[in-house]
Amino acid sequence: MTAARAGRVRVASGREGLTGLPDHGVAVPVPPVLPSCSLPAGAASSFSRAAVAVAVVGSWLVPPWVVLIAGLVAGLPHGAVDHLVPRWWLGARAPWMLLVVSVYAATAAASYLAFRTWPVAAVALFLAVSAWHFASGETGFADLRAGRALAGRRLRAVGHVVAVLALPVLLHPDGVLPLLRVVVDAPVELPPGSGTAVAVAAVVGLLVVAGVLATDLSRGRRAEAVDLGLLVLLAVLVHPLAAFGVYFGAWHSVRHLARTLVDDPGNARLLADGRLGAALRRFAVSAALPTLASLLLVGALVVAADGWRGFASEYLALLAGLTVPHLVTVAWADRRRAAASSAVTVQQPPVRAGVRVAARGPRPPW
Ligand SMILES: CC1=C(/C=C/C(C)=C/C=C/C(C)=C/C=O)C(C)(C)CCC1
Ligand SMILES: [Fe+2]
Known part of the structure; x- marks a missing residue:
């Protein structure tokens, strides 16, 4: 019997407290099990780490733009439900x-039009909200994996954004500028003599992540330190476009998927029974139509675009358009989740639509 299966006793009705005392107050023995949300969190954690490790070792075998496009496409379904x-x-x-x-x-259409009309301002704003979205997704995932709200959220959020957005650009500006020029349709150049400033900013970025890593390790947040360490390796060693593709398609979206599976009340029983495959199939069914619609849009762009430049710029504008309502939806769900867990005592986990939202259990071993 797996740990998650053993946990079924505790999560079956969603109304038992963490002590294993059902509502009528009869004590039942509780085996030392992981909460059911550990299953998707553990799987997503291992998958995303393995993907980054593979990219660090082997990404030079594939052209960076191929990895970028593959990652952007692979990440599409994470917003599809x-x-x-x-x-x-x-x-x-x-x-x-x-x-x-x-x-x-x-909202998607308005964002797309804004991106086409004011590309420079839209890209700047988009990068800022993306940073916030990536950081809150990562800290939310870390809480899910740990089974509790981890301390040091702000610091870890900063470390994450520096690792996934700032360092790749600062360490390899020449890898990003050509695509950025296409996206904003302007001759974006680093100001003459800014090489030293960029190098200094890169060193500051590395010092920041080193500080966050040291803090995580000293506070016993080993899993978070491993994650950040891997993302820093990705930023340092991999072409920035490939690094972004891997991060988006195999890290951010996979971790978001784990949170989505736990949030869906229809999965409570499946996850408590250890049936991750069945929960994933439910997700695939719900995500199929919106993903297909997005892919058809992308396909239409490929056909209509005038060469790869036209395609890249349209594709990123479309991605940004679809992303804005996604950011809003996820932020709203984060607020609901925070409100649900702050209204809950240790004895009584959040119950939504008759189903327990998130179990707080022993910290899992990853
Ligand atoms: C602008 C720009 C980039 C950044 C894209 C971003 C930041 C996408 C964010 C997507 C989000 C937040 C999706 C939602 O989950 C690239 C690809 C690095 C290449 C250069 C141009
Ligand atoms: Fe997202």
Whole structure:
């Protein structure tokens, strides 16, 4: 019996406390098990680390733009069940769903147009909100994996953003500038003589991540230190476009998927029973149509685009357009989750739609 299966006793109704005392107060023996949310978190943790390790060793075998495009496509489905998020948290029914989908599509279209109309300002704003989204996704995932809210969230968020967005650009500006020029449709250049400033900024960035790593290790947050260490290796050793593709497709979106599986009340029983494959299949079914629609849009761009430059710029504008409502949805779900867990005592885990939201258990071994 797996640890997750052994945990079934505790999560079956979602109404037992962490002590194993059901609501009617009869003590039952509780084996030392991991909470059911550990299953997707553990799998996502191992998968994303393995992907980064493989990229660090072997990414030079594949052209960076291929890895970037593959990662961007692989990451598409992670936002494909966003339209279900309000239902998970509010129990909203069909007419609301229509409204949610319409607002989502309108926001995506408006963001796409903003990206096309004011590319420089839009890219700057987009990078800022992306940094926030990546950081909150990562710290939220770390909490899920640990089974509790980890301390040092702000510091770890800064370390994460420096590792995944700042260091790749500062260490390899020549790898990013050509694509950035295409995206903003302007001759973006580093100001003459700015080489030293960029080098100094890169050293500062490395010092920041070293500080975060040292703090994580000294506070016993080993898993978070391993993650940050791997992302720094990715930033230092891999072409920045390939690094972003790997991060987006195999790290951010996979970890987001783990949180999504736990959030979906329909998966509570499956995960408690250790049936990760079945929960993934449910996700695949829900994500299929929106992912297909996005892929068709991308396909139409490939056909309509005038060469790879036109395609790259359209594709990133489309990605940015789809991303804005995704960022809003995820931020809203984060607030609901935070409110749900702060309303809960140690004895009584959050219950939403009759299902326990997140179990707080012993820290898992990864
Ligand atoms: C602008 C730009 C880039 C950044 C893209 C970003 C930051 C995408 C963020 C996506 C998000 C936040 C998705 C949601 O989950 C690249 C590809 C590095 C290449 C150069 C141009
Ligand atoms: Fe995301």
